[in-house]
Amino acid sequence: MPTYLPPAAALPAHPEHQRVEAARALLQVVAKGRTTDQLVSGLSTPLAGEMLFGALRHYYSLAQSLEPLLSRPIRDRDQDLWCLLIVGAYQLHYLRIPDHAAVHATVSACAALGKPWARGFVNGVLRSLQRGPKPSFDAAQAHPDWFADLIRAEMPRQADAVLQGNQSRAPMSLRVNTTRIDPADYGRALSEAGIESQAGLVAEQLILDQPVARHTLPGYADGLVSIQDAGAGFAPQLLAPQCGARLLDACAAPGGKLFHLLERCPDLDAVALDVAPARVAHLRDEAGRLGHRASILEADATTLEWWDGTPFHAVLLDAPCTGSGTLRRHPEMKLLRGADDLAPNAERQAKLLSSVWHTLRPGGKLLYCTCSLFSAENDAVIEEFLANTADARASAFVLPAGLSTRHGWQLTPADWRTDGFYYALLSKD
Ligand SMILES: C[S@@+](CC[C@H](N)C(=O)[O-])C[C@H]1O[C@@H](n2cnc3c(N)ncnc32)[C@H](O)[C@@H]1O
Numbered sequence: 131m132p133t134y135l136p137p138a139a140a141l142p143a144h145p146e147h148q149r150v151e152a153a154r155a156l157l158q159v160v161a162k163g164r165t166t167d168q169l170v171s172g173l174s175t176p177l178a179g180e181m182l183f184g185a186l187r188h189y190y191s192l193a194q195s196l197e198p199l200l201s202r203p204i205r206d207r208d209q210d211l212w213c214l215l216i217v218g219a220y221q222l223h224y225l226r227i228p229d230h231a232a233v234h235a236t237v238s239a240c241a242a243l244g245k246p247w248a249r250g251f252v253n254g255v256l257r258s259l260q261r262g263p264k265p266s267f268d269a270a271q272a273h274p275d276w277f278a279d280l281i282r283a284e285m286p287r288q289a290d291a292v293l294q295g296n297q298s299r300a301p302m303s304l305r306v307n308t309t310r311i312d313p314a315d316y317g318r319a320l321s322e323a324g325i326e327s328q329a330g331l332v333a334e335q336l337i338l339d340q341p342v343a344r345h346t347l348p349g350y351a352d353g354l355v356s357i358q359d360a361g362a363g364f365a366p367q368l369l370a371p372q373c374g375a376r377l378l379d380a381c382a383a384p385g386g387k388l389f390h391l392l393e394r395c396p397d398l399d400a401v402a403l404d405v406a407p408a409r410v411a412h413l414r415d416e417a418g419r420l421g422h423r424a425s426i427l428e429a430d431a432t433t434l435e436w437w438d439g440t441p442f443h444a445v446l447l448d449a450p451c452t453g454s455g456t457l458r459r460h461p462e463m464k465l466l467r468g469a470d471d472l473a474p475n476a477e478r479q480a481k482l483l484s485s486v487w488h489t490l491r492p493g494g495k496l497l498y499c500t501c502s503l504f505s506a507e508n509d510a511v512i513e514e515f516l517a518n519t520a521d522a523r524a525s526a527f528v529l530p531a532g533l534s535t536r537h538g539w540q541l542t543p544a545d546w547r548t549d550g551f552y553y554a555l556l557s558k559d
Contacts, residue, residue, distance in 0.1 A: 384412050454501075499554075
């Protein structure tokens, strides 16, 4: 999978600094559990970003190719060198930078990491890697075993395509704010700005041929458009609240689905909750940018303390989950999440679902969704809820991509347009 090819003249005078930035950021993921969202601002060039994301995307297979070349395990205090080797191996296997330049810049990074004594070691390992046969790893080997095994067990026919999809780059998808501009007019504005796009899966979506910086999107600051994965765009058509209806979004931040619903029906009487203060602040900022009205509360949806007792016609529960459907955008989740996250997540999802169910009026609809690929967070949660809730029914529906499940619908990154999302639509007797 050859990728980034920076023109030689575009490389900064000290290319080792980009390797240092990528290795240090990778160490923050490996050792401190930090996410790429928290780290990208510390990367000064696109190449440093490419090396970080690529090293994370291929971490497990890069580690497999390096481990046989180490005579002994790397000490805990030298994990920065391990991360530098991963960054070096990524360049040799996946980037079209000449091998000698990649090795030279990576070895030079040892001094910048404060470990000049490691130059010979890093040079030796990377030269051995360079001399050896180019490994051909399949997509499954770029995942932790538990992840690949579970995907194969749960979606045997789609597994290879899903795992391959996880290794690809997600397209940049936009949701046009139809209260401000028609999607076709916005498509023309993009084209005039030299940004080509194609239609997405729902009317308001445009998928860009090439990703661009957010600030270059016409009218972004004025709220004409938002960035949102195409698979996240089905809440309005599934929940389909009547205009003027009372809507609860129980886990709302950063607000993609809430604002999409409000763009279809600006006079919804919307209440939006989120438990995380910083995310609530962001939600309020986004409502301001887009010009939407909602009652935004910092509250825990597993309780009803925030509720004034007036029932909702429609409830959206976009539950916190492993994010296993979003590895294309967040490859660090392969390192940060494990199989043992599934049970506690499922417990929290079940608690959220049974709590917000009380706020739904009879005849109302609840849309449950996650960005997970795993049944434990999806169908299994709904299955248990239906078994324990006499007045709940699941409705069947069909989406234009993905696959039907027992109680809902699963989108997967096997379709290049979408991340992995799960939707289930419940109605109350
Ligand atoms: C998957 S995100 C929601 C994405 C959002 N619906 C969108 O479309 O942009 C899940 C959100 O749930 C919030 N959350 C987690 N536990 C919660 C709880 N007990 N009550 C309310 N919000 C919660 C998280 O802070 C996070 O912002």
